[in-house]
Amino acid sequence: MTFHDQVIAILPKLRVQALSLTRNRAAAEDLVQDAVCNALSAQASFIPGTNFSAWMHRILRNRFISDLRKRRETTDIDDVPAANFSSSATHEDNLALKDLSLALSRLPADQREALVMVVMQGMSYEALAEATDCAVGTAKSRVFRARRQLEAWMTGDLPSNDKLRIKVKALRDAIDARQRKGESYEDLLID
Missing domain, CATH: 1.10.1740.10 (RNA polymerase sigma factor, region 2, helix turn helix motif)
Incomplete structure (x- = not known):
């Protein structure tokens, strides 16, 4: 080739x-x-x-x-490209994908990059380490932390830190209230 x-x-x-x-x-x-x-x-x-x-x-x-x-700036992606999906998703699937997209966008850049390269592209940890100029252990750790964080966000697990747990609960309550009113809540998710 x-x-x-x-x-x-x-x-x-x-x-x-x-x-x-x-x-x-x-x-x-x-x-x-x-x-x-x-x-x-x-x-x-x-x-x-x-x-x-x-x-x-x-x-x-x-x-x-x-x-x-x-x-010294980047911009946010609003949605995952529809071409990545092989069939039309149900409404529930669309909501889950939007939640996943939002959760992915909130991951630290190094974890998001590692997760995408290993999970979506099938890259080995060794190739990821070489491509990102880090140790293989660091590459594995980034993918592990990204997966763990996404799982916690997607399953609704609250953090063990009490102050953070209170903030997360307040944020969820505010999002639920806006959703019931049919209002947008994405501004609540911006740091």
Whole structure:
């Protein structure tokens, strides 16, 4: 497989990673384009036989970090792309997906990125560690913490910290009250 064929083959995975980093579709597409341009200009530095996927993911991540340092801002994603779902979801499924999307957006960026790369893209912990320039144990820990936090948010488990538990209960009560009135509650979820 030629270098260009490998680049084309990895584009969908780069788009997913970029979306998990930027949380904005247009910014994700720009990030992928910039990363591919960087990879093409650095083609001579790629060593055939090494992990091309990890190399490309690292280029994309480094480009994101570089852009972030320049801008010092990111924007939120409002929803998960409908194309990711194979069939029409029921109303209940749509609510669950919206809750999951919201919970994913609230995860720390490093945990969200690790979870997306391992769970959605099927990347190994070793490849994740290489792509994000961290130890394998750190990569595993990020995925574990992200999964644990998502599970707690999605199942409604309250934190053990009393002050935090009181805040979470008050937030849930406020959300429930607004939902009963048919009002939006997303402003309550912004830090």
